[in-house]
Amino acid sequence: MPDAHLPRGFADRDAVDVAATETMLAKIRSIYELYGFDVLETPFIEFTEALGKFLPDQDRPNEGVFSFKDDDEQWLSLRYDLTAPLARHVAEHYDKLPKPYRSMRAGWVFRNEKPGPGRFRQFMQCDADIVGAGSIAADAEVAMLMADTLEAVGIARGDYLIKVNNRKVLDGMMEAIGLGGDAEAARRLTVLRAIDKLDKFPADEIRKLLGAGRKDESGDFTKGAGLDAEAIERVIAFTGWGDGAPQGTLNSAASLENFRKAVGTSQRGQDGIAELETMQSLFTAAGYDESRILIDPSVVRGLEYYTGPVFEAELTFAVKGDDGRPVRFGSVAGGGRYDGLVSRFRGETVPATGFSIGVSRLLSALRLLGKIEHDKTPAPVVVLVMDRDQIAHYQKLVTILRQNGLRAELYLGDAGMKAQMKYADRRHARCVVIQGSDERERGEVLIKDLVLGATLSSAPDREAYLKAQAEAQFAVSEALMVDAVRKVLARG
RNA sequence: GCAGCUGUAGCUCAGUUGGUUAGAGCGCUAGAUUGUGGAUCUAGAGGUCCCCCGUUCAAGCCGGGGCAGCUGUACCA
The missing domain is CATH 3.30.930.10 (Bira Bifunctional Protein; Domain 2)
Incomplete structure (x- = not known):
């Protein structure tokens, strides 16, 4: 190998x-x-001769220059x-x-x-x-x-x-x-x-x-x-x-x-x-x-x-x-x-x-x-796949996001939900879109804010926890998905 | 090119005067949680100890020779 x-x-x-x-x-x-x-x-690539790095007496290019011979035996160099x-x-x-x-x-x-x-x-x-x-x-x-x-x-x-x-x-x-x-x-x-x-x-x-x-x-x-x-x-x-x-x-x-x-x-x-x-x-x-x-x-x-x-x-x-x-x-x-x-x-x-x-x-x-600006490309929104037989519908959700100018992707691996969350985390996604059978029946999707979600465990009391949780993950109708995602992305 | 130093798991490294099946931390995979990433716990996967030759009952460890990397130096259109 x-x-x-x-x-x-x-x-x-x-x-x-x-x-x-x-x-x-x-x-x-x-x-x-x-x-x-x-x-x-x-x-x-140029002719080695044109670069001025040809050694005439030895009939080969200078070391230090990447060189090779063309079909007609002429030396070329990077x-x-x-x-x-x-x-x-x-x-x-x-x-x-x-x-x-x-x-x-x-x-x-x-x-x-x-x-x-x-x-x-x-x-x-x-x-x-x-x-x-x-x-x-x-x-x-x-x-x-x-x-x-x-x-x-x-x-x-x-x-x-x-x-x-x-x-x-x-x-x-x-x-x-x-x-x-x-x-x-x-x-x-x-x-x-x-x-x-x-x-x-x-x-x-x-x-x-x-x-x-x-x-x-x-x-x-x-x-x-x-x-x-x-x-x-x-x-x-x-x-x-x-x-x-x-x-x-x-x-x-x-x-x-x-x-x-x-x-x-x-x-x-x-x-x-x-x-x-x-x-x-x-x-x-x-x-x-x-x-x-x-x-x-x-x-x-x-x-x-x-x-x-x-x-x-x-x-x-x-x-x-x-x-x-x-x-x-x-x-x-x-x-x-x-x-x-x-x-x-x-x-x-x-x-x-x-x-x-x-x-x-x-x-x-x-x-x-510290003068390098951060990459301005936004992290993608990841649409999770809960039910394999619904891929076409998930794909449609992704397409809607893209048509609205949001960088989005469908999870294309074959792992379970946990691994999908991990994937989204590693992609630095701000949020994921989740739709299980319950949500689908109601025509809704869950939007989960990964950045807020990560702070949940450090909430000072139960009240704060519930409030944060409601903000971090909420259901909206499919028609309002794009607006909801935009709102989460705007949280900065 | 020349000189010095260093090569052990994906990464950082430990490894006794040479002694059985080579370890740790981090990372990775999975489970604890019938549909939720980071934290915790548990389990698992992962090794040509850089290569070759030699010494020895026995080599990751000792000797020789290679190779690779790092640092310095030389060269640098």
Whole structure:
């Protein structure tokens, strides 16, 4: 017999999950629409080559991407984000699209990686991108859209922070410490990864990662970048998180000042700083202060394709999980400028900037905040079956309820009345409709309010008990059944 | 991937220096109530003790090797 369970990293979603996701996506979409973005839907499957995850030398797709061969031996893959399919779409329909093109997409993406808490192999993203605009104003708008979107789904101002950095600044800083040029590419990656961990480890652990290496608490060793002491301190000074400066205390102006010192004469670095200054002035003009959008050196993002400004949205409120320990959310959204992505399909460079919300992760954050609205689908009214030979009549009662817009169902199992009551209870039904032979002869039905009924045993005295019982279960003529059920449902 | 920890009923777990038929709580099913869910009482169902090999008269327990899960770390478009 097969074992009835899912592969790890995948999850079923019940009615509550689905309703909550739909509600949240609707809010996100309405903000994106407000900013002028058009919906685009692309398939789950693309040519592996188009996703850019093909390993040409080994003639197979990258690990981490779910892939399979088509009939004609071409490799296909499940999409791992919504950006690569957008690049393909833009390149394929370039002449038809308005430029700049504002696109939004929401949907499932797949990554064949080790799952963990809050990390799945199938998860939902919701993206907004501006393709064909090289202006830094586009980047600023995307950052502001991130802030507006988080507020729209119920994250209060002050409970989130959009952090902004620029890859050119990071590149310039590394040029300044002698890590320029192709020969140092590997060490640059290691340094970037170390900086990316600033929100995870204290400065001293980062120093180890920049230097010889670091051991984790299980004793596993991670090799470092091998920088000398002076270079390490220059990187730490760049972040502004050296001794005595606890992380997260810097303002944008202080970070920019650190950046200026760190990039020195690097032209690329200075360009990046100028871009950040421009964005800063746009944020200020639009009324987005540093409590919402902050320039922050620790934002690095993915290593492959970002070319300019990069953003990350972090939730800053403290929440305790089931085990009482504080829960870290990490980033719930991220993005940046990727000027090279579309040019893979076309000779010319097409500038683009955008961001992606991790829908599933944001949803679990909202759940912990208590911001998930309850499922609005009402529990059904259950019509019990007392006499099997009367099923047709019970079915008629159900139909009448449905025709009046009441969610109702006939008990279709074959158990006795007790089990039927249990069933109704488990369905969270507010009330049941009962008709035995006595009631049928009189043309009546019994309406039983399960919520009131449950309180009967705790009535203080006999009088109260009788009164409650009369309210909880009463007979009405069939003609008045719908009204009576409505009254019970209205009891709330 | 690497490292550490953990695998016993549907769930949470107990299980003596290795000793007969492996337990508890919760949950589940049914009865106590000729037609009434939650509470109480009673009964019942439910186990490849993760798998394989070894040590032993005897293994849930000891040894070796797998596999799976959790945590950390690495990677993360």
